[in-house]
Every structure is written in structure tokens, then in C-alpha cells.
Amino acid sequence: MTSGPGPARRLLRGLSGAGGRRRGTDDGTPDDGGAPGDAPAGRARARAFGLRTRLVFAFLLVAAVSAGTTSALTYREARNALLKTAQDTAVSSFRDQVQQTGWTLPVRGEGLEEVLRDIARKGKPRPWVVFAEYGSVRASSGENPVSTVITPELRRAARAHPSGSFERVVKDGVPYLTIAMPTVLRTGPEGVLPSGLVLYAVMRMTDEQVNVDALLVAARDGALPGLVIALIPGLIAARSVLRPVRELRQAAQSMGSGRLDTRITVRGSDELADLARTFNDSAGKLERSVRELREAEARARRFASDVSHELRTPLTGMLAVTEVLDEDAGRLDPDTARAVRLVSTETGKLAVLVEDLMEISRFDARAAELNTDEVDVAETIRKTLQNRHWTDGRVRTELPSGIRARLDPRRFDIVIANLVGNALRHGGAPVTVSLRGEARSSGPPVLIAQVADSGPGIRPDVLPHIFDRFYKADAARTRSAGSGLGLAITQENVRLHGGTVRAGNLPGGGAVFTVEIPLCPEEAGG
Secondary structure (H helix, E strand, O other): OEOOOOOOOOOOOOOOOOOOEEEEEOOOOEOOOOOOOOOOOOOOOOOOOOHHHHHHHHHHHHHHHHHHHHHHHHHHHHHHHHHHHHHHHHHHHHHHHHHHOOOOOOOOOOOHHHHHHHHHHOOOOOOOEEEEEEOOEEEEOOOOOHHHOOOHHHHHHHHHOOOOEEEEEEEOOEEEEEEEEEEEEEOOOOOEEEEEEEEEEEEEOHHHHHHHHHHHHHHHHHHHHHHHHHHHHHHHHHHHHHHHHHHHHHHHHHHHOOOOOOOOOOOOOOHHHHHHHHHHHHHHHHHHHHHHHHHHHHHHHHHHHHHHHHHHHHHHHHHHHHHHHHHHHHHOOHHHHHHHHHHHHHHHHHHHHHHHHHHHHHHHOOOOOOOOEEEEHHHHHHHHHHHOOOOOOOEEEEOOOOOEEEEOHHHHHHHHHHHHHHHHHHOOOOEEEEEEEEOOOOOOOEEEEEEEOOOOOOOOOOHHHOOOOOOOOOHHHHOOOOOOOHHHHHHHHHHHOOOEEEEEEOOOOOEEEEEEEEOOHHHHOO
């Protein structure tokens, strides 16, 4: 009687796992398959880290995946090679022992145990426990009840595969390799018949389990130091990437603070170097553009200042002449008198415009200064109205006495005069001028002066531009006597006092201008 040829060809599942088993046939056909896979990893929740942390984390993630994959593949191949070697040796040796043993039928229990012990002693790579089944006859080479390790699946596989079958099982935490080898009767050169006698070999695989565990520990211990070592190039790479980014941020902040000559040092020829070159080129173009704009603005200011100064002298003479002509206009014919009065009026407007331009040029050149004095604010406002003859009922006042502040009387006079004049020209009478002091929870108390008119108010599209230079809201204002500089000069004078001025509309109609000036301008930066 002989057994069928062919060693096992398929790798088996790992030894770990209680009750886990893997079965295959001796001719290389596995009953179940599948190489072991990597353990599933939990998904990490995304968090907002700095760029350095994200770069290092990405570098370590790539290193971990690479090291883990390499370690897992190496472990799997080494483990399978180790198990396959032990398994093939055991299967081949057991087959040879079964083939070399002479069997006579019918098989009786007498002397069978001695044959089984002889086969067990010759087991490779280590001794086996051999168990035989023949009908109702049961025999074993050892005292251990190894028959409990032999599964019903292996018995069915032994009947279905005359060439033999094997299976790895874990029983009570101990791994075993079980081999089933049916004996056959040869009926001719190629014919065989099953004899009904099946031999089972059971071999402990504790040594292989120890070696597999050592492989796992070696793979793990080799991967962890690799990750620690990978942290060093990760930090170096992050630093090399972040250095130009930090320089770019610092350069942008420097340019934002007005240092347009800021440049970045270009290193290398990669994308970050291209970014640095692009930044330097853009910064150079911006610097040239800003320099040209500043030069053009300076020329425009100088031109306005020079023109104003040059016009001031002839206008002084013209004003003197027009005053004389106004006095004699009554003795001239009507047409000549109207022409004289028109020339006098327009010359006065031109003189006011020149004075306004000179005042604006002083503000632009930062040459305007405050000459402050402690004044009674209500009395100062009354003098402003009296000097311009606005005491005829068109202007109402709400001026409580006792409010004193350090102001520049001339500039505050211009503020009130411009606001009241603007209200009379473009709003509607009566105009109300009110005054009050107000304490603030933080900062010094403020002086609040309001000028409100009874006109239609200011359109919403006009409000954002109301203090712009030469701005006129509509065609009616274009034909008006104003130059469009009065409110701009008012705003500059208020700012010089450290205060603010804003425009708005009253709920019942009419425009209102509110001036707020700290009562301690020295502390307010005025």
C-alpha cells in the first residue's frame, strides 16, 4: 500500500488566534485561503496645526506607512517561509514513513501501537504523536488524547483526497500541525484502492510560534526606531520649507509698515526660490510706482502751493481795486456798475479759493500747527456768528455757559463758520448750533458741537464723500459759491485738535454735522 505524491504548495494562515485553523491538501490544493492583511488603522480627526507641524506629520506619516508596509511584508514572507518549511518537512517525512511501512489487511490492534510509535520516533522536524483509525479500531503512539485535535473537517478531507491532507489548528492556546494520510492498495501499475486505514500525525508547533513572535517583535522594534530617525530629516525638511515662508511673511510685514525697499534673499532654484524672485520683482515694481506717485503728489502739492503764493500778491492788489470800484459803482451807468460788481464778487471768491488752497497745502505739508488757548467755547461760537452777521434769526443757538476748553481760536472759528455757512447754503434755515460736554467711560471728556439745518438732508450716496476735496453733490452745488474745500478744511482742523467730525441726517429731516474734540487735546494727541 502506498500514499499519493505531492507536498503541500500553499502557505497557511498564522498560528495566533484561539481556535483559528487553516486546512490544505497534501497535493497543494487549499481548502481556504487568503494572505494575512494589515490591521485596520483608525481614522485620525483633522485638526488645525501650524505649517511646521503639518509638514513633519506628513513626513512621519509617509515614513510610518513605508516602514509599516515594509515590516509587514517582510514579516509575512519570513513567517510563511518558516511555517512552510516546517510544514513541508513534516508532510513529506510522514508520507515517506507511511509508504515505507508494510501493512496487512485486515488491521488488528495488536502490534499497531508499536508500529505507530516507530513512525512517531522518526518524525521530522520533531517527533509526532501518530493516531490510526480503521473502522472501529483506534490506536495511538502516545498517551496524550491527540484525537481531540483532529477535526471532523480533516477526517472528511482525508476521505476526499487520497493523496493526504493537512491542517493547522490552535487548541487551548497551543498550535498544532495535523496531517491525515490514508493508505491505499495498489491494484495495478496505476490503479489504487482505499484500504480504509487512515493515519494521523500531530506535531506541536510551539517552536515555530516562538520564532514567529520573535519576527513580529523584530519587525515592530525595527519600525519604531526608524520613525524616530525619520523625525530628524522631517524637521530639517520642514525648516528648509518654512525659512523662506517666514522670510516672506516678515518681508510682507516690513513692506506693510512702509519699508518698500525690503527684499528676500534668494536661495537655490526651486519653487520657493521662484517665489522669492517674484516677490522681489513685485516689490521693486511697487517701490518704483509708489515713488513715482509720491513724486507726482509732491509736485502737485508744490504746484498748488506755488500757484497760491503767486496769486496772493496780485489778488491783494485786485481786491483793493475792486473795493474802490465798488464804492464808485453808484456813479457809473447800470451796465458798467453790474460788471464792476461781478468782477468784485468773483475776485473775492478767487481770493477765498487761494486762501483755502494755501491752507490745504499747509495740511499736506504737515506744516499746520495749533496755537491753543483756554477759551469759553460758547462765547467763541457767538463771536463767530456775530462776525459773519448770522444773528438775524436764520441761526439758532443752544450754547450753555461754563464750558471751557483749550482750543486754537482761529481754527475753531473756521470749523464753526464752515459748517454753519455750508448749512445755510445747501441746507435750509433755521440752522441750530448746539454745544455740550460729555464724559466718557474711557478717555478724557469730549466737547460736542452740532450744526443742524432744516433742509432735505444729505443723500446716502453723498455721505461717504461729503468731506472729500472739491466734491459737490449735484449740479446745484456746482453752480454755488462754494469751492468744495470748506468741509475738507473743517475735517483737517478738527483732526488737528485730536477730534472727529461726522455727517448724518436727523430723523425728522435735515442734515447734522457733529464735532467731537477732547477737552484735553494734549493727551489726545491733538
